[in-house]
Amino acid sequence: MRVRIGDADVVCAPGETVLLSALRAGWDLPYECASGGCGSCKAVLAAGDVRSLWPDAPGLSERDRRKGDRVLACQSVPAGEAVVRLPGGAAPQRAASGPGARPVPGRRPARIGAVLQLSPDTALVTVVPDRPVAYLAGQFVLLELPDGTRRAYSMSREPTDAPAGDDCLELVVRRVPGGRASSWLAGAAAGDPLVVEGPYGRAHVRSPADRPVVCVGGGSGLGPVVAVAERCLTESPDRAVRLYYGARTDADVVLADRLLRLQARGARVDVVTDVPPSAEAAGRFAPLAVRGGRVVEAVDADHPGPADLAGHDVYLAGPTPMVDALLASLVRTGRVGADRTFFDRFL
Ligand SMILES: Cc1cc2nc3c(=O)[nH]c(=O)nc-3n(C[C@H](O)[C@H](O)[C@H](O)COP(=O)(O)OP(=O)(O)OC[C@H]3O[C@@H](n4cnc5c(N)ncnc54)[C@H](O)[C@@H]3O)c2cc1C
Ligand code: FES
Incomplete structure (x- = not known):
């Protein structure tokens, strides 16, 4: 063909x-x-x-x-x-090649490695492809299930985190009630076959080493922005990295251990829950800052000046309304350059 x-x-x-x-x-x-x-x-x-x-x-x-x-x-x-x-x-453009270029996507058979329940509706799904998938932090793959259903899921750790010989992909998957792929993944067992296609995605790490970075992830959008934040600190440990994580309630907060590690490496992590967190939760997640409210409003409140985010690169991932609200408040107002904003809407 x-x-x-x-x-x-x-x-x-x-x-x-x-x-x-x-x-x-x-x-x-x-x-x-x-x-x-x-x-x-x-x-x-x-x-x-x-x-x-x-x-x-x-x-x-x-x-x-x-x-x-x-x-x-x-x-x-x-x-x-x-x-x-x-x-x-428009004429198609040749893709960039060389260091930092996007890896070329492909299709390969894979199997489920493990499904680890992180919260009542969210799991860490490990997928083991038959050959390694080279990807950049922030990218995603399409999983094709045995019935042909295809859905996108983002890698939730930076690629170099993998110990030698560990070529699995780690994905944070939130189960959508009645959802075909997320329900299948939630009930999958080690060894179940599927196909991985990718990597895809333009919201991958590309910030120069000295540039401050703000990452915002909503729900399972935490996965790719954790990978981005980790990668930014691996590339330049002294860089200013701030990560906002929007969750519905404190019971929905996942990957707290990874967030604590990020903070220990110098990042500033803010957990923002729609429902105000309990006093017990604030203690449980300490020293992470946990507060109630909308993550979009938290980003605004912390950066009220028109130039507070000038010079930053911004990475966004999660539900479409959250990403669109942030694009409206940051990019359309000129507070962050469109060329410095990288996002994935979980459509
Ligand atoms: C770039 C990107 C990255 C994403 N990363 C993550 C992630 O890391 N973690 C996560 O939990 N979710 C992620 N998602 C969302 C994920 O892809 C699924 O939409 C979600 O898991 C719900 O899928 P479902 O099959 O369970 O639900 P369903 O309700 O069955 O389907 C969900 C969506 O799939 C689409 N769809 C419906 N029918 C078809 C069809 N015939 N063919 C193709 N698509 C169809 C529709 O948009 C529908 O709303 C991402 C989405 C995108 C676009
Ligand atoms: S890239 Fe084809 S519809 Fe989004």
Whole structure:
């Protein structure tokens, strides 16, 4: 199978999406979620045919569907030869190579290593691929379950944390009631087979060593921002790193040991719970700062001046409303540069 994207001629292995094939061939196509939700990989099908993995994906609007030729590169599998154009006729760019470049994604068989319950609805899921997955802190993979369900999950530790020979991926997974993938993962047993596709994602660590960093994770969005904060301190131990973690209640707080370790390494960690924490919880998590409120308001309250975050890089991950609220309050007001803000919305 072959797809032509502008001037790029890309070979697609059977069943692979246009996005995966193009990234693997070294083209830097636009995308965000790789999951059909955001629409940033939208393209025009100029000739040939593609099959959509998710025909109703919200990444295409009703208007797009009426046009009849709009496709999502992350959901499209070519059926024979196809020609795809990027929006506005933009030419695909060559992906950067060399040190710090994004690793090239691929697909590989994997199995569940372990499922460790961290709270009533959140588990640390270990996935063991048959070959190591090189990734950057902050990136995610798509897990494809035996029934074909595909969902994105972010790696929750920095890659270099792995002891020699430990090539597993660690993911913080919050169970969504009735959710197909998260319910399957919550009930999975060691050895259960699945497929890992990736790594994907642009919200990975890329800050120069001397730049202060603010990370904000909501719910299971804690996973990737912990990995980012750890990586930032590994790269430059004296760097100013501040991590905000938004949870619903103090009973939902997970990975407290990792947060304590981050703080011991010099980061400032703020846990912000929607429901005010009990006095007992404040003691239990000490010396972490735990307070009640919305994490978005906590970030605002701690940085009230228009220039307080100037010069910072900001990493955000978690529920779409939280990430969008932070983008509105930090980026659209000009308090943080758009080119210094890296985010994943868990659509
Ligand atoms: C970049 C990114 C990183 C993420 N990282 C994490 C993480 O680290 N931890 C975590 O807990 N969650 C993460 N998520 C959310 C995760 O991918 C799932 O959405 C979540 O676990 C719920 O999935 P579910 O199958 O259990 O629920 P469901 O309700 O069954 O599905 C959830 C979502 O999947 C999408 N969907 C529905 N049908 C289809 C279909 N046919 N094909 C494809 N998609 C469909 C819809 O957007 C739906 O809202 C991430 C999401 C994104 C985009
Ligand atoms: S990257 Fe394809 S819809 Fe988000």
